[in-house]
Amino acid sequence: MMKKTSALEIEVPGGETEILLHVCCAPCSSAIVERLLEHGIRPTMFYYNPNIFLVEEYEKRKGECFRHTQMLNLDFVDADYEHDKWLGEVRGFESEPERGARCLKCFRQRLMVSALYASTHNFKVFATTLATSRWKSLKQIVEAGEYAASFFPELTFWAQNWRKGGLSERRNELVRLYGFYNQSYCGCEFSMNRDRGNFM
Numbered sequence: 001m002m003k004k005t006s007a008l009e010i011e012v013p014g015g016e017t018e019i020l021l022h023v024c025c026a027p028c029s030s031a032i033v034e035r036l037l038e039h040g041i042r043p044t045m046f047y048y049n050p051n052i053f054l055v056e057e058y059e060k061r062k063g064e065c066f067r068h069t070q071m072l073n074l075d076f077v078d079a080d081y082e083h084d085k086w087l088g089e090v091r092g093f094e095s096e097p098e099r100g101a102r103c104l105k106c107f108r109q110r111l112m113v114s115a116l117y118a119s120t121h122n123f124k125v126f127a128t129t130l131a132t133s134r135w136k137s138l139k140q141i142v143e144a145g146e147y148a149a150s151f152f153p154e155l156t157f158w159a160q161n162w163r164k165g166g167l168s169e170r171r172n173e174l175v176r177l178y179g180f181y182n183q184s185y186c187g188c189e190f191s192m193n194r195d196r197g198n199f200m
């Protein structure tokens with residue numbers, strides 16, 4: 001069974017109505033979650049982003065995700081902040097450009113932990129809000145999600161393209177409407193100090 005919308009084709013693998021959604025931040029989650037709920041799909045919000053530097057920035061982004069989740073009366077999973085472990089995962093790739101090899105490792109690590117949680121909590125489908133940003137490689141995110149899912153036979157990574165169907169415009173409207181904090185860099189220390197203004 002497939003669920004469809006006129007504005008954005010939504011095809012939930014297996015017709016699932018409950019999914020685990022790895023969320024990177026409130027701005028990137030906002031329009032996706034709205035669209036999911038409109039179509040009867042309830043996401044559990046899984047916050048696992050050990051890439052974020054500094055811890056104050058991590059707490060700020062997490063706090064906004066939690067506020068968003070509470071507004072919608074959804075479940076929020078607060079996973080660990082393992083920044084040292086994350087640094088170990090990307091060691092040797094610190095000077096890679098954004099969308100390079102470091103980012104693929106970053107996505108794999110975050111989605112592996114998401115997939116493990118999904119698998120051990122009876123979810124059949126998981127997805128991520130990571131692909132919302134045009135600064136990230138959609139191809140890398142799909143590759144990382146499918147890699148993570150490959151370790152769990154009952155689990156499917158939902159590789160929806162969230163940049164279509166007016167979701168980017170709706171994201172910006174919702175950020176203004178709710179006054180969400182909108183970060184100016186991707187997250188890790190290697191992505192800081194870029195002179196490019198708003199991250200989106």
Ligand code: SF4
Binds near residue numbers: 102106187188
């Ligand atoms: S730039 Fe962003 S996606 Fe790439 S490694 Fe840093 S936090 Fe991860």
